[in-house]
Amino acid sequence: MYVAVKGGERAIENAHAWLAEARRGDTRVPELDVAQIREQMALAVNRVMAEGSLYDPDLAALAIKQARGDLIEAVFLIRAYRTTLPRFGASKPVExxxxxxxxxxxxxxxxxxxxxxxxATFDYTHRLLDFKLAADGEVPPAAMAPAQAGSxxxxxxxxxxxxxxxxxxxxxxxxxxxxxxxxxxxxxxxxxxxxxxxxxxxxxxxxxxxxxxxxxxxxxxxxxxxxxxxxxxxxxxxxxxxxxxxxxxxxxxxxxxxxxxxxxxxxxxxxxxxxxxxxxxxxxxxxxxxxxxxxxxxxxxxxxxxxxxxxxxxxxxxxxxxxxGFLEHIKLPHYVDFQSELELVRRLRAEAEAVAKEAAE
Amino acid sequence: MDRKQWMGLLARAPAATLDGFWRGLGLTPAFTWLRMPEPGGVMVQGRMGGSGAPFNLGEMTVTRCALALESGAVGHAYVQGRDKRHAEQAALVDALMQGDAAATVRTGLLEPLAVQMQATQDSRAAKAAATKVEFFTLVRGDD
Incomplete structure (x- = not known):
């Protein structure tokens, strides 16, 4: 049986509107801007650039904001954007x-x-939560020392x-x-x-x-x-x-x-x-x-x-x-596929029942 | 600073920094577009083991454009990122460097821009140098 499924447009629209509201969170809390994410969530930005396979910190920060911090969703956005860019060529190998x-x-x-x-490493830190960061904290400037020239x-x-x-x-x-x-x-x-x-x-x-x-x-x-x-x-x-x-x-x-x-x-x-x-x-x-x-x-x-x-x-x-992409697609409507499975399992059960009945007689 | 060097400097410069120096020059040369600013991707290659055969590492965003001044000088730009104004200003500088304004642009924009970028680089190198480990060996005294 062929079943056409239509509908849900209003539900989808409203779901997306709620997503936008949820993304913003409590409006009494100031909104994050893209530059703040780029500067203060730099390692998340780096991961999105690496797995998105596109080096552009501003775009990666925007993707993280849009994805509500879901980094794989952010990588997805970057990959999709990447396909819209004309390819100018390839660089020389970096040295x-x-x-x-x-x-x-x-x-x-x-x-x-x-x-x-x-x-600037996490190595040798004690991995204890630093509650000073929960309050506004002035950061002392990093130490400097004479650098040696050359590579x-x-x-x-x-x-x-x-x-x-x-x-x-x-x-x-x-x-x-x-x-x-x-x-x-x-x-x-x-x-x-x-x-x-x-x-x-x-x-x-x-x-x-x-x-x-x-x-x-x-x-x-x-x-x-x-x-x-x-x-x-x-x-x-x-x-x-x-x-x-x-x-x-x-x-x-x-x-x-x-x-x-x-x-x-x-x-x-x-x-x-x-x-x-x-x-x-x-x-x-x-x-x-x-x-x-x-x-x-x-x-x-x-x-x-x-x-x-x-x-x-x-x-x-x-x-x-x-x-x-493959994992998550199974949550999308599969009503028709499932209907055929349902019919198959009913038929198998009916056949088994018939065989059992015949054997009993 | 030759053309290859200034084009590289302009490509690597933060867009806002270049914009500041460009405005400081106060030049508004008339030009026509040969190629409108266009963002695109460049595939960055690495080398296996740091020194071996090349492989594709991933792309970076780049914006390019080309323009001609009324003098006929043609300016090209390939700059990092997606900022069209950055590309336009870089191409204008490239074109102006081929004409009478070269000295003004060099002393008013390229040289101070290079100095500023070098200073940023030096400060980073100095912070790294301060995290260099100085090993010392404890000598056990026998007396």
């Missing part, structure tokens, strides 16, 4: 070795050249000099872009890194944690974690030269993992890599661990059947917009 670091730490080398720079070298470069760690081969190949072509397997590392960089922080975190607990063996050290700003440069065809088109904040994590080697090549440390928009270090570390786990084939390791080694599993499920 993170030239990053102006706000933070740069190594868990492997205490005396790393350039030093251990903590930056801070990557720590893996030092290991590399001695041949102790795998080299990353540079290439000029145009990387695949999953926003342009559908994901196909097997995926190469470039595609995996793109998917992980925009993947859900919680999902990537859980997978990374599973590798630490023994599901895929790749004991990782954080060789280096850095957060800071890099310029973005692009070739401009009408000018015939490249210019900087802006500057973005990035978090980069390089892990140093256990060895690969063979009869012909001596043992070497291997690498995992995480690079994420904004100050997003939990995500960057997790990304590096999952990147490393997914490299089992090229490094000649065994597939232990762990989830984090299964690129189809990881890449097909790490996108929270795809996931939530």
């Amino acid at each position: 993170t070795a030239d990053m102006r670091c706000d933070r740069r730490i190594s868990a492997t080398f205490k005396d790393a050249p350039g030093g251990q720079v903590l930056g 801070v070298p990557h720590i893996t470069e030092f290991l590399n000099r001695d041949g102790l760690i795998q080299t990353e081969a540079p290439s000029c190949e145009t990387p695949p872009d999953l926003t342009r072509e559908p994901l196909e397997f097997p995926a190469n590392r470039a595609l995996r890194l793109q998917a992980l960089a925009r993947g859900d922080e919680g999902f990537i975190l859980g997978l990374a944690y599973s590798t630490q607990r023994g599901y895929a063996r790749n004991h990782a050290f954080v060789g280096e974690l850095r957060i800071g700003r890099v310029p973005v440069e692009m070739e401009i065809p009408e000018l015939g030269f490249s210019i900087e088109i802006g500057e973005i904040e990035l978090t980069e994590c390089e892990t140093v993992n256990q060895f690969a080697g063979s009869k012909t090549a001596p043992a070497q440390f291997t690498r995992g890599y995480g690079l994420v928009f904004g100050q997003t270090e939990r995500k960057a570390i997790a990304m590096a661990l999952v990147d490393r786990a997914l490299r089992w084939r090229e490094l000649g390791e065994d597939n232990l059947g762990a989830a984090a080694q299964d690129e189809e599993f990881v890449l097909s499920h790490c996108d929270n917009i795809q996931a939530t």
Whole structure:
């Protein structure tokens, strides 16, 4: 039976009007503006930029306001907006070795050249609620010290000099872009890194944690974690030269993992890599661990059947917009689908009853 | 400062800061649009392991435009974000830098803008430097 369902327009309109009122909350409390969210909820803004895969702090802050703080809904808004933008081109690869670091730490080398720079970190806080923040608080200015000039070298470069760690081969190949072509397997590392960089922080975190607990063996050290700003440069065809088109904040994590080697090549440390928009270090570390786990084939390791080694599993499920789109669609009207299920179950029961009756006679 | 450098400076400058310096110049050159300000996206690439083969990291917003002054000088702009006025002012500066007003624009806008942005950068670097860990080793005395 075909059932056309119409109606609900007024209910939908009124639901959206109530949503707008609820978003505003108690009107005796001052309204948040977008700049306040951008400045004071910066890490939420960073997460929305990273998973929305669009670097624009003002837009991310607006999305958070519109989504009432539901960050996945905010990511959804950013992804939808992104599709309306014409693509001007691709940048040159950013050079993170030239990053102006706000933070740069190594868990492997205490005396790393350039030093251990903590930056504005939650590390070493006591995780006690600070009730002073509930009242208006004047913040004393941060301390300053003379900065050393020049860029801070990557720590893996030092290991590399001695041949102790795998080299990353540079290439000029145009990387695949999953926003342009559908994901196909097997995926190469470039595609995996793109998917992980925009993947859900919680999902990537859980997978990374599973590798630490023994599901895929790749004991990782954080060789280096850095957060800071890099310029973005692009070739401009009408000018015939490249210019900087802006500057973005990035978090980069390089892990140093256990060895690969063979009869012909001596043992070497291997690498995992995480690079994420904004100050997003939990995500960057997790990304590096999952990147490393997914490299089992090229490094000649065994597939232990762990989830984090299964690129189809990881890449097909790490996108929270795809996931939530499919998950949440089941709450929308399925009256017709369900009606056919209902008829089927009634028929099966009727048939079973008839068989039982016949057997009894 | 060559053209590549000033275009980069104008792209990275906060829109409000550039607007302040532009108003300070008091110039209102007539121009025609060659390409109206248009916001778009640029795919930012990273490198595997920081130094290896490129991969697509994600996009950033950029606004571009092109215009011509009555002198015929053509100004281009690609600036970060979605602010059309930012792009317009950057393109006007680019065009003016190719003509008689170059010296005025350089000393009245580009140089002070560069100084201000450097100061912001230096203050950030100084705050980071203050969080650098100074390790010291405790020496156990045997006497």
